[in-house]
Amino acid sequence: MSASYAQVLRIPYARRTFVAALIGRLSYGIVPLSVMLAVTRASGSYAVAGVVMALFSGTSVFLSPARATLIDRHGPRRALVPMAGAYIALLGLLTVVVWRPGAPSPLVLGAVTAAAGACTPPLGPTMRAVWGTLAQDRALVQRAYSLDGVAEELLFVSGPLLVGVVVGFAPPALGIVVGAVLMAAGTAGFVSSPAVRDVPPGDGKAKSRGKGRRRVLRGIRRPVIAAAGVGLALGVADLLVVAFAEGRGHGDDSVAWVLAALSAGSAVGGLANGAVAWRVPAGVRLPLLAAGLGLALLGAGLAPGLGALAALMAVAGLFVAPAITTAYLIADEAAAPETRVRAGAWVNTAVNAGGTAGAAVAGLLVGPLSTGWCFAVTGAVTLLAAAAAARGATHDGGAPEERGDGGAVPAARRQSSAPSRSS
The missing domain is CATH 1.20.1250.20 (MFS general substrate transporter like domains)
Incomplete structure (x- = not known):
């Protein structure tokens, strides 16, 4: 088993690209809990925190296909950079708003968090698409997807633990800053990888x-x-x-x-x-x-x-x-x-x-x-x-059937960025 996964990581540019994507995706395990704690502390209301988190999660999850469409249409580099820039800027604004206990307007909190969720960069789905171009062998694709999924599971376990460490000595809003920094570093490393630079944009015709x-x-x-x-x-x-x-x-x-x-x-x-x-x-x-x-x-x-x-x-x-x-x-x-x-x-x-x-x-x-x-x-x-x-299985017209040599498929799994098991 170890040799199989090691073979995946020996693919040219695989380790560099995967590690960069994981750094950015760790933000998904840190930001949601940090936002909830910071909003609760700043507003003094669990009800406000619940509404704010619903807006953040809702725009992040349900607009995921729309953000993925931008990646398909314009390519990862052209779409991810402005998306990540907007996401980081909005997280910075949210940090300023909730840094100190007070009574920020629920409308302001809701608008900023909803906008941040809408801009969440889909590093997970894009990384899985890149796996499909890196690992041409179907067995390697299957192992790459499994490795990606297990790493993602660990991110969503370790992210809240890191938030617990942060709030032990600093305001919870600092966790938002940590998540923004991780997203900036991860996205920069990801889009600079030759494996990502080689992914062409799709056809943009209506x-x-x-x-x-x-x-x-x-x-x-x-x-x-x-x-x-x-x-x-x-x-x-x-x-x-x-x-x-x-x-x-x-x-x-x-x-x-x-x-x-x-x-x-x-x-x-x-x-x-x-x-x-x-x-x-x-x-x-x-x-x-x-x-x-x-x-x-x-x-x-x-x-x-x-x-x-x-x-x-x-x-x-x-x-x-x-x-x-x-x-x-x-x-x-x-x-x-x-x-x-x-x-x-x-x-x-x-x-x-x-x-x-x-x-x-x-x-x-x-x-x-x-x-x-x-x-x-x-x-x-x-x-x-x-x-x-x-x-x-009998109604998916147009979907190609898997070939019988192992059941894996030659492409890439994707995922969003929402505070959930699949990011």
């Missing part, structure tokens, strides 16, 4: 754009459905773990261990997925992976205690990173070269939107239902998403 949009939406039905199901499961699971622990008299530290087990399982599953030379095509694997997640959540509903729940969540995690990675692989296979970033951004949006919807649904379910039944309902919905993704 007619071609319309055809490209229809082609993307037509070809990615399966991965979008499956990704939304996985995102919803993750959004529900986070809140259900909290409710499960509190219902049995455990503290917040116990919740952290259970969620860490989920992340650890996801990391192990992602590494294993990239190391295996699959004989089953990606289009067949995707619904099976989503179904595995659903069955694990059904089992979590039967957990008698926190230890059993942690073990079952680790099992559930084994399917998370492989399912998301496979969804990106299929989307990239279906996309024309000039719509690669966009196709991956749609999958990323599905994951994040599913997570947001899952958190909202969990809040409604936890009251009237026991956590066991909530896990069972979540598992059943995930199984329905897996079934829908399997049925969608």
